[in-house]
Amino acid sequence: MSDAGIQPSLMPIRLKDVAYSVDGKRLIDGLSFEMFDGTRTVIMGPNGAGKSLTLRLLQGLIAPDRGAITWGDPPRREAGRHSVALVLQRPVLLRRSVAANLKHAAAVYGLRGDRKSERVERLLHIGGLEHLRRQPARVLSGGEQQRLSLVRALAGNPRVLLLDEPTANLDPASTLAIEKLVNDAHDGGAKIVFVTHDRDQAARLADDVVFMQGGRAVETGAAGTFFAGPSSEAARAYLDGKLYVEQGG
Amino acid sequence: MDDLASAFSHAIKLVATADPAVLEIVVLSLQVTLSAVAIACLIGLPLGALVAVKAFPGRSAAIVAINALMGLPPVVVGLFVYLMLSNAGPLGVLQLLYTPTAMIVAQTILVTPIVAGLARQVIADLHAEYDEQLRSMGVTATGAIPTLLWDGRHALATVALAGFGRAVAEVGAVLIVGGNIDHVTRVMTTAIALETSRGNLSLALGLGIVLLLMSVLVNAAVMGLRATSGRIAHV
Numbered sequence: 111m112s113d114a115g116i117q118p119s120l121m122p123i124r125l126k127d128v129a130y131s132v133d134g135k136r137l138i139d140g141l142s143f144e145m146f147d148g149t150r151t152v153i154m155g156p157n158g159a160g161k162s163l164t165l166r167l168l169q170g171l172i173a174p175d176r177g178a179i180t181w182g183d184p185p186r187r188e189a190g191r192h193s194v195a196l197v198l199q200r201p202v203l204l205r206r207s208v209a210a211n212l213k214h215a216a217a218v219y220g221l222r223g224d225r226k227s228e229r230v231e232r233l234l235h236i237g238g239l240e241h242l243r244r245q246p247a248r249v250l251s252g253g254e255q256q257r258l259s260l261v262r263a264l265a266g267n268p269r270v271l272l273l274d275e276p277t278a279n280l281d282p283a284s285t286l287a288i289e290k291l292v293n294d295a296h297d298g299g300a301k302i303v304f305v306t307h308d309r310d311q312a313a314r315l316a317d318d319v320v321f322m323q324g325g326r327a328v329e330t331g332a333a334g335t336f337f338a339g340p341s342s343e344a345a346r347a348y349l350d351g352k353l354y355v356e357q358g359g
Numbered sequence: 360m361d362d363l364a365s366a367f368s369h370a371i372k373l374v375a376t377a378d379p380a381v382l383e384i385v386v387l388s389l390q391v392t393l394s395a396v397a398i399a400c401l402i403g404l405p406l407g408a409l410v411a412v413k414a415f416p417g418r419s420a421a422i423v424a425i426n427a428l429m430g431l432p433p434v435v436v437g438l439f440v441y442l443m444l445s446n447a448g449p450l451g452v453l454q455l456l457y458t459p460t461a462m463i464v465a466q467t468i469l470v471t472p473i474v475a476g477l478a479r480q481v482i483a484d485l486h487a488e489y490d491e492q493l494r495s496m497g498v499t500a501t502g503a504i505p506t507l508l509w510d511g512r513h514a515l516a517t518v519a520l521a522g523f524g525r526a527v528a529e530v531g532a533v534l535i536v537g538g539n540i541d542h543v544t545r546v547m548t549t550a551i552a553l554e555t556s557r558g559n560l561s562l563a564l565g566l567g568i569v570l571l572l573m574s575v576l577v578n579a580a581v582m583g584l585r586a587t588s589g590r591i592a593h594v
Contacts, residue, residue: 169495202492205510218496
């Protein structure tokens with residue numbers, strides 16, 4: 111499904127000393143970590159850790175007060191138009207049919223005519239939404255809406271797919287369907303950055319983990335190592351399901 | 360009382376038999392009003408959407424101005440258009456005064472702020488909901504306008520209806536710039552005013568009935584449109 115010619119690599123993605131504040135309150139503070147090609151990176155952490163903000167910073171929806179986010183080597187400040195797609199926790203679907211939502215996305219990503227129609231058909235197939243093509247998108251079940259949201263994000267063949275707790279409040283079957291789509295996108299060559307609260311889901315999906323607490327990356331590393339024995343007290347408490355309050359926080 | 364009943368009965372007959380005099384006035388009224396509303400929508404919908412989604416210096420002042428213009432007194436608009444189109448005015452050379460075109464211009468000026476002001480609110484609400492999603496897809500604020508106008512089309516149909524209601528019931532401006540000339544610029548409202556003053560209540564009542572029916576029909580059409588589209592496309 112690739113539309114692109116040869117493009118410079120977006121890897122590694124580097125966040126260096128990134129800070130972000132709202133109304134004087136520092137929500138992201140000295141956030142630094144790197145993400146590499148070919149892996150599914152799962153960002154974990156408690157509420158308020160800054161996970162969703164990190165995705166929005168990566169997507170460019172908000173700008174850091176300090177620090178830098180760079181893509182590739184040599185590092186560039188911009189990932190490139192339509193290179194990165196974001197799937198929100200609560201899907202925002204247009205007041206149109208399922209197929210029309212995908213047509214809109216395909217048009218936004220520059221597809222016209224037959225190529226647009228082919229892409230829409232392909233996305234409907236990938237998402238298992240063919241039988242729902244004429245249904246109003248907003249009357250679908252939560253799982254169907256999230257599937258639509260995810261395949262819509264794939265309409266532009268993103269090289270990096272950011273997912274902000276896409277399975278929150280979904281039942282196991284819907285969660286499984288979303289995880290399969292994510293793994294398929296990964297197999298198709300997309301870099302996956304997945305935010306979740308769910309430790310079991312993180313263990314299923316992660317190749318590497320970024321554990322965040324208080325707006326910072328407390329611990330990063332390979333998933334196997336992290337789940338076998340996290341080095342930070344905050345991550346250990348989180349994985350053990352214990353209450354942990356940051357000192358001075 | 361008998362006179363009133365007789366006038367009412369005659370009025371019903373005029374409407375039921377599609378009396379040519381009534382028909383001519385109704386057709387011209389619709390031509391003028393629908394043209395004005397169409398032009399007002401072409402200008403007002405994008406303008407309202409632009410003000411709703413685009414941050415620019417003076418945006419708050421623009422919103423205040425649009426809202427203030429929603430209550431423009433029709434006679435003032437009529438006077439302004441008259442001054443512009445009269446022989447001594449800057450557009451006098453066009454010789455548009457006392458023509459349906461002049462009436463369309465006046466009604467467009469009256470209706471455009473209404474359409475723009477109401478559309479701004481509709482689009483602003485929708486934009487608040489769509490903004491993050493569209494920006495994440497790389498859609499700019501200006502680029503989002505066609506999407507917002509399309510997805511807000513049912514609410515915007517009601518906006519156009521409000522503009523239609525304002526225009527079709529308006530009398531002051533069209534009287535000043537149209538002159539209420541028989542067979543040329545006589546529309547329902549000016550004809551009702553004239554025939555009432557002449558004591559020709561049956562024609563005035565007949566036109567009033569048509570005006571009311573038109574309002575009911577347009578409202579019913581919009582309700583039907585919203586219900587149908589609601590079933591087809593979304594909540």
